Amino acid sequence: MSHARARNIASFGVSININHTGELRQKLISEITGLERQVHELKLAGQAVDFSLMASYKELIHSRKQLLKQLPTSWCW
16 A cells, blocks of 8 residues: 555544534534424414424424434544
8 A cells, every 4th residue: 555545544534533423413402402492382372383383393303303313422522
């Protein structure tokens, strides 16, 4: 293996770390919590329920939870 190729492989491993998911994980959890709070407030408002809005919130929550499950959990901060 040439020296230049070995250097490229080494720098790839150092410059890209797909296992550092802490910031994304915290952001997703924060967004999920905020969306769940909004759904709860809509239910408590006692007004006519906008079912399309409720469905949109539930889809947003679901998609974020799915992404959270797919994140590697090897280490995060």
